Amino acid sequence: WERGDAITTGTGTGSGPLFTNGTLVQSHEYWVTHVDRQAGTVTVRNPWGWGRGEITMSLQDYRSHFIGMTTNPAR
Numbered sequence: 001w002e003r004g005d006a007i008t009t010g011t012g013t014g015s016g017p018l019f020t021n022g023t024l025v026q027s028h029e030y031w032v033t034h035v036d037r038q039a040g041t042v043t044v045r046n047p048w049g050w051g052r053g054e055i056t057m058s059l060q061d062y063r064s065h066f067i068g069m070t071t072n073p074a075r
Contacts, residue, residue, distance in 0.1 A: 005071040007032040009044060012067040023055050024065055030055075032069070 010029045024030075025046070033054055034043035042062040046052040057065075 004074055006074045007069055007071050009066045009069045011065055023052075030066075 008029050008031050011024055011026055013027050028046070030044035030046055032042060033045050034056075035041075036043075040059045041056050042059060043054050043056040045054050
């Protein structure tokens, strides 16, 4: 994150929506747009379109729903 790399992260599989409002999709990749270490939150964006907005969640929720991260140099 400190090097400015792009970070993507993926959700796992299971039954039912990950959030009851359906904002997170199972078996899907998102990109990380912000990490607030002081607040303990992670913000992700769905690549399906800008109209979907960003989703900010606690680090605990992030760890419950996402199974990995990939970094990509953005230089």
